[in-house]
Amino acid sequence: MKNNPRQQCKSSPIPKENRRLGNLVHQISDGREMMMFSSRDRDIQRLEEEVQRLQRLLQEVQERTANHIALLQQQLANKSQDIERLQDELQSQQDYEKIKTELRTLRALTQTADDPPVVSVCSPPSDVSSVSVDNDHVIQRELHHFLGKEEPLSESCPDISGLPVENRRSPSPSSSPSSSSVSLHMFIKAEKDSDGDISCAVESDGFMDEDEREFDTARIAQQVKEALQQQNIGQRVFGHYVLGLSQGTVSDILARPKPWRKLTSRGREPFLRMKRFLSDEHSIQTLRIIQERLRVLELHEADLCVCLVAEGIVPWVRPPEMSSDEVIRNILDQSRLELMDVDSRSLRGGDASEDVIRNILHQAEHEMQLHSHVTNETARDTVKPEEVDYGTLNPRVQSPTDFVQSIIRKVKCEIDEDTHPSASPASLSSVNRSLRALPVDSGLRTQADFQLVCVESCEDESPSGLDLQSLELDTGSITQRVKEALTLNNIGQRVFGEEVLGLTQSSVSELLSHPKPWTKLSLKGKENFIRMHRWLQDPHNVQRLTKIDQRARLKRDSQRTFDGHGFCPGDHSGAFEAVKRPRVVLSAHEKDALRAAYQLEPYPSQYTIERLASQLGLQTNTVSNWFYNYRSRIRRDGLTEPLQTRTVQSPASTSPVSSSLVPIKREPSDPEMEDDTQRHARVSVAVQAVTSVKTEL
DNA sequence: TTATAGTCAATACA
DNA sequence: TGTATTGACTATAA
Structure with missing residues (x-):
């Protein structure tokens, strides 16, 4: 049987002490609980603070996100607007092929009706300022078309016919005021007339009035800069159509406008024109349209060259005024020359692949004639597509770019099928020789030609390796060897320059006396040294040049004899020199x-x-x-x-x-x-x- | 847009 | 007469 502890306490003095101990223990445990509670209270408080903080954070994040979403939505809306605008523009420009055709037809008409074209197909000028007056008429007509005007600008507008001759056909684009800008003014004015805004006769009077006032040229320049920037109009176009000045001059005038008082009457004219331009929203919009159209045309024509490169054929660079059809025609013309060359060589044993090319090109030429015919007769469509089968070479169902690509593809295809081992290189060089058929000084030689020269140089040395990147020539050594060869064989820099480099004597002199290191040369600069290098490697170089030199001397001598009799056909140098500006010689x-x-x-x-x-x-x-x-x-x-x-x-x-x-x-x-x-x-x-x-x- | 490279034509020089 | 220089200009790269 167990003892009851309580009973034991009552029955002895120890229980009292135990009670006290028990109380103590109790108190301690109470204290612990208190501490625990307060600690938990603190924890709760901390957690509450944490919750509040997180809630605040959450709120901030929510706000930020909302703002961000709003911003993105705004951006999205803007982008959508942009897309719509671009789509509209695209839509409005879908007819550019048609307009281009119309433009070409009109150009042909104006050229036939008027003087011979100012700009020839092979002429090198590349800026808009060289576009002839005839093109201005066309542009005007084109603008009427864009603006939905049924009536073309009257050719016999009293303002135009009443202008001085020099204004109707300016001898130089830089002379003022150019015919182009006059044309545009007339056009804009005529447009205004049709709206009943301004009278046709106000133009010259308006200029006189403005001339007497004083303008803040810096402000005008600034405003023009802003307007051009806003409307995305280039200085080139602005300069040509509004001021009759080149891009460089426009840039200069806008960047550094002279104070009005320091300007001569001629110098003030661009500012007067700018002032009028700024005050006429219609002319700004007209110019914007011109700029857009020009960009579209340029893009399209640049496309052609890209395609040629893509097809592995090095194109020459087309002068800007040459249309895509003219480019194609030019290729065919050059090819015809090639074939004439082939004909003469075939007597000594021809190349099968060249016959293939000849057939293709004949066909292409036929296509071009047909294309031209169809283009001119679009409305009537006198030739039905099903009447003739041209396979893939059908320009009527292809853009000019696709058409050329088709020709190239077919040529390549035919070449591949040809089992003649020398077919490919011969064919490629046959096409490339077209480049060489161009006059070296025609201004058409560019990077493409450089590549051709490189390829030929490399072929000479190492037929397998065409590493253009690592090609490096010792310019000093080349010029030294050329100089020695020329001196030794009594060949003049003039002949060498004209026949080998396509440069003038002075340029040859400069090249030979101050050769730049290869690494400092641009692509164009390198081309000259590659040509010299090739010339040095040619075993018949001296012989060939000597012959040409002798012929040139004979020609000069006979010419001198001819002149001695007091008659020189086609010699207008006297009249020409009369208008030439004398060279400035600094003292x-x-x-x-x-x-x-x-x-x-x-x-x-x-x-x-x-x-x-x-x-x-x-x-x-x-x-x-x-x-x-x-x-x-x-x-x-x-x-x-x-x-x-x-x-x-x-x-x-x-x-x-x-x-x-x-x-x-x-x-x-x-x-x-x-x-x-x-x-x-x-x-x-x-x-x-x-x-x-x-x-x- | 600006600076530079390349070039030309006129001119100077040997 | 051939070559070198130089003022001016255009095309192009940065």
């Missing part, structure tokens, strides 16, 4: 002054240039050209000063800046040959001009 002191200025400021600001020009009595263009050329020749010679004007130390000199600037050679163009004092005075004037500008700044 010694002017050069000294410019060199001194260069020492202080190799890249002078426009303001400095103007100051220098004014101090020296020169045109600003002359000063600015001098700096360009001087910097260029310093770079070329790799010296502190160009070779031809290198100077020596002159102990007698006293001028602080020009003391070392005494030319080695005498300046024959300096008649009075000033003494040192006068020259130093001139130089110090220039130096002062530069330093005073610096101080002002």
Whole structure:
């Protein structure tokens, strides 16, 4: 039987002590509980704070997300608008092929009816400013078409017919006002007339009134810049159609407008035109349309060359005024020349693949004639597609680009089928020879030609390796060898330049005397050295040139005899020279002054240039050209000063800046040959001009 | 848009 | 007469 503890406590003095201990234990446990509670309270509080913080965070995140979503929605809306706008534009431009055809037809018409075209197919000019007046008429008609005007601009508009001849057909795009800009003005004005806004007779009077006022040229320039930027109109187009100036000039005028008072009446004209342009929203929109149309046409025609490259055939670069059809026709023309060449060679044993090409090209030519016929007779469609089967070469169902691609594909296909081992290289070179058929100085030789030259060079050396990237020539050695060969065989730079490089004598001289290192040459610059390299490798090089040289001499001699009898057919040089601008020849002191200025400021600001020009009595263009050329020749010679004007130390000199600037050679163009004092005075004037500008700044 | 490379024609020079 | 220089310009690269 177990003892009851309580009973034991009551029955002894120990239980009292136990009770006290028990109380103590109880108190301790209570304390612990209290601590635990307070700790939990703190935890709860902390958690509550954490919850609040997280709630705040959540709220912030929600707000931010909402904002972001709103922003994205806005952007999406904007993009959608853009897409819609672009789709609309695309839609509105879908008829450009048709318009282009119309444009071409009209151009042909105007050329037939008017003088011969100003721009020939092979002429090199590449800027819009060279577009003939005839094209302006076409553009005007085109604009009528775009603007939904049924009536074309009357050719006998009293304003146009009443204009002075020089305004109707400006001899130079840079002369003012150009016929193009006049045409546009007439057009815009005629447009206005039709809306009943302005009378036709106000034009000239308006100009007179404006001329008497004073304009803030900087503000006009700024506004024009903004307008062009907003409407995405290029300076080239603006310059051509509105100002009758080149892009470079427009850029210059807009970047550095001269104060109105400093402008001559001629210099003010662009600003007057700009002012009128700005005040006429209609003309701005018209120009925007012209710009867009030109871009579309350029894109389309650039496409052709891309296709040719894609097909493995190196195209020559088309002058901008040449249409895609003309490009095709040109290819065919060149091919015909090739075939004539083939004909002569076939007598000595022909190449089967060339016959294949000949057939294809004949067919292509036939297609082109048909294409041309169909294009002109689109409405009537006199030839039904099913009447003739042309396989894949049907221009009526293909764009010009696709058409050319088809020809190329077919040629390649035929070549591949030809089992003749030499077919491919021969065929490729046959096509490539078309490039060589072009005159070297026609301005058509570009990167494509460079590649051809490279390929041919590499073929000469290592038929398998056509690594154009790693091609590197020793320009110094090449020029040295060429010089030796020319001297040894008494061949002139003129003949060498014309026959081998397609350059003038002066350019040959410069190339031979100052060859740039290969790495510093541009693609075009390298081309010359590759040609020289090839010439050096040609075993018959000297023989060929000697013959040509002899023929040229004979021709010159006979010409001289002819001239001696007082008759020279087609010689208008006298009349031509009468209108030529004389070459500017800077005198010694002017050069000294410019060199001194260069020492202080190799890249002078426009303001400095103007100051220098004014101090020296020169045109600003002359000063600015001098700096360009001087910097260029310093770079070329790799010296502190160009070779031809290198100077020596002159102990007698006293001028602080020009003391070392005494030319080695005498300046024959300096008649009075000033003494040192006068020259130093001139130089110090220039130096002062530069330093005073610096101080002002 | 600007700076530079390449080129030409006129001119100078040997 | 052939070559070198140079002012001016265009095309192109940056």
